[in-house]
Amino acid sequence: MSTGTSPNRSSGARDRTARPKISFRDVVKTFPLKDGDFTALDRVSLDVGDREFVTVVGPSGCGKSTLLNMAAGLVGPSAGQVLVDGAPVTGPGPERGVIFQQYALFPWLTVRGNVEFGLKLTSLPAEERTRRADHAIELVGLTDFADALPKTLSGGMKQRCAIARAYAVDPEVLLMDEPFGALDALTRVQLQDQLLSTWTRERRTVLFITHDVDEAVYLARRVVVMAARPGRIHRIVEVDLPYPRTEELRLSPEFARIRNEVWTSVYHQQPAGSAA
């Protein structure tokens, strides 16, 4: 859809003066309730650069999932604009892959069937479909389980399958909604490392929602901290740590400093307007 718009494919996401990949402009989202409207998001503006990895962290009810669903085109804004490649989002599209917390695998399809689901909607020839599906399955290390049904997989394997399904259609943007939230700590760290190593090889724009501060800092170049009631951006923390990120980095004082900074801004927010 938007190929050829970004000539500097190798230079990464450094140049944020170029047109942002995803752009939220004064986005408002309200939901009607019995006693008036509930404001899920209040005038949120955020730019995500091309091939940038941005995480969004915040307390529950801050509207972070709503933000992601709007970029995915599953939910429309009440006011303001959501732009991808400068064009308003009007609905979902295969150029924006979404990974859900609940995996959302089709339980009647095998791992391969799930991964091929999106590919079958394209005009690709069968051989190319198979090749891409195999590649995506290999990328997440599920080759030995290609013919297994989701019910036989562990939580981590299910989420890897969901990631492969999103990768297979080669989206330019990955939207991840607390993808590792339901996994145990060890699996979570493994999947984080796997995600980063894939991202380093095949750079995409990633918008990643999480409630885990460690995860937010470890993955991203910028951490967006949100506040609740109404949902809004509290502050944005730059993570000036080099990629590839490693276990050593996770234990470094520099990481701890940024982590504490984010933690403080998540959990010691001024209750804006609620006292009045």
Place this chain on the structure above:
Amino acid sequence: MAVITAPDKTPAATAPRQGRRIPPPLLLNLLALVLGVAVWAIVAATGLVDVPGPLSVGSRALDLLGDGTLAEDALASLRRVLLGFVLGTLLAVPVGFLMGWYPLARGLLEPYVQFFRTVPPLAIIPLAIVLMGIDETPKVFVIFLAAFLSSVVAAFQGVIGVDRTLIDAARVLGAPDRVIFLKVVIPAATPFLLVGARIGLGAAWGTVVAAELIAADKGLGYEMMHAQTYYDIPTIFVGLITIGVIGLLMDRLLLLAERRLTGWQERR
């Protein structure tokens, strides 16, 4: 209920049970069958109740099998059931899906479905006979209605119960509505459809026999009604047993299909 559903996963737990020597369920079933027939034979032999014993019913069954009456009657009943059931289920699937998918269709159709569900299909028979004559049509129609009404609710429930995130997952991969319907909603609703089909088949089988009791010139229900006028109790017994056995076989067949088609489900 959830406690007893996963015996295959706990071989250690089954070992002490076998220590107590409970025979396998199939053997118990057979034993119960033999015991039941024995009790029946004793009751009949003592003359406590005026019923024919297993032997006279068995020999009548052989007679009826020998002259082809039983097969002819069973086939006549089966044909009505299958015709009505297939037509009813075939219509129930699109109607149920329409109701689940489009609120407009749901609002328009639901009052009728709910109303006719409360009217026993047999109550329609007098009207059906007046309007459609006394040949096959009213019987098949009533069975069709019974099967349709059971299945349509199941199909409808199946569609509205489809996990929202599965539909979202298909949409973000670029699936248009048609693909979502065929590749997500239908497979996700299949377990419900099959349950509906099983209930529908049970309802259809129950209805055919009753319909034949009221008006027919062949069929298992007719044969029993005919036997009643001649006080031919063994034939009534043969009819009842045949109805039970065929009903059970059809149910097992659908259960088998269900296992095949919905094996992907995570059992809780």
